[in-house]
Amino acid sequence: MKRKIYMAAGANTISMGTGRNEFNPRKERPGLEYYIKTAGEAALSQVSGPDAVDEIYVGNFMAGLFNRQGHLGGFAATIHPSFEFKPSMRVEGACSSGGLALISAIRSVLAETAEVAMALGVEVQNTVKAIYGADILASAGWAKKRKNGHAYFFPGQFSDRAGVYYQQYGYDYARKGMGRWYRNAIENARLDPTAQEFHNSVTDPEAAYHQAAPNGKFFVDHLNVLDCSKVSDGASAIFIASEAGLTRLGINKKDAVEVVGFAQLTRNITNDPPNPTEMTTVGRAAAKALENAGITIDQVGTAEIHDCFSIAGLLTMEALGLAAPGKGAAFVSEGHTARNGRFPVNTTGGLIGWGHPTGATGVHQAVTIWQQITGKAGQAQIELPNDRPYGLSINMGGDDVTVVAIVYKPA
Amino acid sequence: MNYDERLQQVAVLGAAGKMGSGILLLTAVEMTDLSLKAENKNRTFVLNAIDLSDENLSGIVDYLQVQILKIAEKxxxxLRQMYADRADLVDNSEIIRQYVNDAMRIVRPTTAIETAYRANLVFEAVSENKDLKIKLLRQIDDHNPNKPWFFTNTSSVPIHLIEQGADLKGRVLGFHFYNPPAVQKLVELIVTPETQPEVRQFALDYAKALKKVVVPSYDVAGFIGNGHFMRDALFGIHKALELAATRPLPEAIFTVNKVTQDYLLRPMGIFQLIDYVGVDVVQFIMKVMHPYMKNENLHSPLLDQMMDLGVKGGQMPNGAQKDGFLKYDKGAIVAVFDPQKHEYVSVDVLEKAASAWLGEMVTGWKPWKSVIKLGNKEAFLTDWFNSLKASATNGAALAVEYGKNSDAIGRRLLADGVAFSEADVNTVMLTGFFHAYGPINTYFV
Known part of the structure; x- marks a missing residue:
């Protein structure tokens, strides 16, 4: 990196949706405006003031269809009037839109076109029933494949991946790893008051998971609903700053993380994944980000992984080289990714436990890593080992199409 | 004529009524599903929705659209498989909309009974008036060259009387849905000695396609469901009047309603159920059944009095409960009618005296909602009713007396040759009335 880049002052709204006690699908709920304003203000309240901010990037996937609202850059000034007449734009790359907002900000600071940029991700998805939400989310795939896809298009895509994984490595073996993945997600989410599964009180989530075998008659062939991330409303925001920018924000370095490497790669959306049991783009993007940071995966103490589906979590463990092909399920079921394991993953619940407001997820991941490295994770706090002080986030759009990988360390 | 062909031309009489609209909905969906089968692509399916009221028929179009949409979403x-060859339908939303369109294209709302002259199958859901039913069915049969089959939804009129009256010669049976037809899983099937086997077979196939639970009943007025309910209601009214000798009638009604709901673990107390069905409907069904019951007086002066005062219960078009014996606020009981003073008395006023008479609630109680979900329901019910029998309170004693009477009604339906088996009686009450246990049991012995 030709300049030092920092992140600080992150904030999340609650991830709202089924699972939260206060969620009632029949009652009117706050919209996009509320989430943008709430996350933005919460981030802004931790810094010197709005004048320190040069630019705003809004990550969002499909407000155009979920909320009949495009042009989200125009909402920056609803966070603070001083944001009016500052550069502000919305960036989109399906579920990696949040990650794209982050690296747009990073690139601008690197390019010295800004010293401080806010990256804000937002999605409000509970506006439509899940069966219609599936149509909207399907546009993260190639539209020409929609017709022959499943009614629940993305669960269908990852169900196909899971089916091949079962075939190659064994159904019970794979489900054991996926069930543990679910349990970890719930146990971690219970420690973060903003998590969608924070109120989950099921005594034994892993047993609950195994009670519901996949049934293609009602859902997809190889996944049950507990294998899937949730339908969420939420927003997250964080600042990206240069050294001078950090000073301007009034942020002490101990309260910031340094971004030491990143990568953004995109696979051809019109092709099927080259190998259904491999997250090819994730693997390449992570390797490139680690290489840019000059470290290996063995120096990473915690990671935020894009587990839109439990099978994606397992496959990502393999793509990161933490487990050999086919060994991801064992790596997880042996407890290595649990919060007390060797490689704690998704320490506030990830997409399955914390929630998946699609366009916000990438930013939420950065906020969690920032919280963990700076000791601000509250009940969810883990201890990062001294010899592995790095954090990693993997944010994915579509079926392994657009991937943003970022490497962080204490500033 | 096979199953699909039989369902190509159908009419529903009384299609805009409470039962008729449900039957119309289920039949429209079944016909639409058939129309999507590859072999039926070139067939036109027609469902005539016949009713007297233009206004209600307009309402039915809205109702069908909303309900069919919900069904399609599920x-x-x-549906994606059925519309796989339609390249123009890509999103779920487009496919769902097309399905609703296809269903609505089949349904023809009309006030013209002549449209039934082409039907192969006629569902009859007009009001519980034997002579009207006979007149309409005869008229259609006289003008219809297809020798149509008639499924009557009567809940009380003996089928053989309709068959003889309209001269249908084995082409009619009782296909009695429970209210609301779209939700309730139960159908009572009543044949006459003349009913042709293929008519009965079709009825079974149709019920199966609709995922209904079929319970056969002998052709005795009221069949199983109303055979139990009417007598159970009369017993409740009788107990309330008995209690009213020493206390105000509203308090007595409140007390009996509470015992029948809480102590007997039912979804509703008996007076709430009368309100739900409608005081008018209950009175009417009793009137229809009465002439066929020997040595039994199926009649309640209290119901007549309520009707005279215009307090009828029943439901509003949106499904909300109208006030009857009880007054409701968002479904909750807030007051009880006083037929002498013609006014509602607040539950707050009644509750204390009622509780004092009932005595302390027996320990170990669970609400009906939890009981029906229990894995060890049998064990819980045995314990609960044993506790009631052991309790010295008035509430427990009334509950046990009520339970015994309900059991006796169930056994009488068997003895009178209405039901084929104990299991059938219990299935009707479990499925059609959502009871947590069948009336014929050993809990109250």
Whole structure:
């Protein structure tokens, strides 16, 4: 990196949706405006003031269809009037839109076109029933494949991946790893008051998971609903700053993380994944980000992984080289990714436990890593080992199409 | 004529009524599903929705659209397969909309009974008036060259009387849905000695396609469901009047309603159920059944009095409960009618005296909602009713007396030759009335 880049002052709204006690699908709920304003203000309240901010990037996937609202850059000034007449734009790359907002900000600071940029991700998805939400989310795939896809298009895509994984490595073996993945997600989410599964009180989530075998008659062939991330409303925001920018924000370095490497790669959306049991783009993007940071995966103490589906979590463990092909399920079921394991993953619940407001997820991941490295994770706090002080986030759009990988360390 | 062909031309009489609209909905969906089968692509399916009221028929179009949409949303995985050859339908939303369109294209709302002259199958859901039913069915049969089959939804009129009256010669049976037809899983099937086997077979196939639970009943007025309910209601009214000798009638009604709901673990107390069905409907069904019951007086002066005062219960078009014996606020009981003073008395006023008479609630109680979900329901029910029998309170004693009477009604339906088996009686009450246990049991012995 030709300049030092920092992140600080992150904030999340609650991830709202089924699972939260206060969620009632029949009652009117706050919209996009509320989430943008709430996350933005919460981030802004931790810094010197709005004048320190040069630019705003809004990550969002499909407000155009979920909320009949495009042009989200125009909402920056609803966070603070001083944001009016500052550069502000919305960036989109399906579920990696949040990650794209982050690296747009990073690139601008690197390019010295800004010293401080806010990256804000937002999605409000509970506006439509899940069966219609599936149509909207399907546009993260190639539209020409929609017709022959499943009614629940993305669960269908990852169900196909899971089916091949079962075939190659064994159904019970794979489900054991996926069930543990679910349990970890719930146990971690219970420690973060903003998590969608924070109120989950099921005594034994892993047993609950195994009670519901996949049934293609009602859902997809190889996944049950507990294998899937949730339908969420939420927003997250964080600042990206240069050294001078950090000073301007009034942020002490101990309260910031340094971004030491990143990568953004995109696979051809019109092709099927080259190998259904491999997250090819994730693997390449992570390797490139680690290489840019000059470290290996063995120096990473915690990671935020894009587990839109439990099978994606397992496959990502393999793509990161933490487990050999086919060994991801064992790596997880042996407890290595649990919060007390060797490689704690998704320490506030990830997409399955914390929630998946699609366009916000990438930013939420950065906020969690920032919280963990700076000791601000509250009940969810883990201890990062001294010899592995790095954090990693993997944010994915579509079926392994657009991937943003970022490497962080204490500033 | 096979199953699909039989369902190509159908009419529903009384299609805009409470039962008729449900039957119309289920039949429209079944016909639409058939129309999507590859072999039926070139067939036109027609469902005539016949009713007297233009206004209600307009309402039915809205009702069908909303309900069919919900049904389509739940089966979109299957619908995507059925519309796989339609390149223009890509999103779930497009496929769902098309399905609703296809269903609405089949349904023809009309006030013209002549449209039934081409039907192969006629569902009859007009009001519980034997002579009217006979007149309409005869008229259609006289003008219809297809020798149509008639499914009557009567809940009380003996089928053989309709068959003889309209001269249908084995082409009619009782196909008695429970209210609301779209939700309730139960159908009572009543044949006459003349009913042709293929008519009965079709009825079974149709019920199966609709995922209904079929309970056969002998052709005795009231069949199983109303055979139990009417007598159970009369017993409740009788107990309330008995209690009213020493206390105000509203308090007595409140007390009996509470015992029948809480102590007997039912979804509603007996007076709430009368309100739900409608005081008018209950009175009417008793009137229809009465002439066929020997040595039994199926009649309640209290119901007559309520009707005279215009307090009828029943439901509003949106499904909300109208006030009857009880007054409701968002479904909760807030007051009880006083037929002498013609006014409602607040539950707050009644509750204390009622509780004092009932005595302390027996320990170990669970609400009906939890009981029906229990894995060890049998064990819980045995314990609960044993506790009631052991309790010295008035509430427990009334509950046990009520339970015994309900059991006796159930056994009488068997003895009178209405039901084929104990299991059938219990299935009707479990499925059609959502009871947590069948009336014929050993809990109250």
């Amino acid at each position: 089966k979109v995985v299957w």
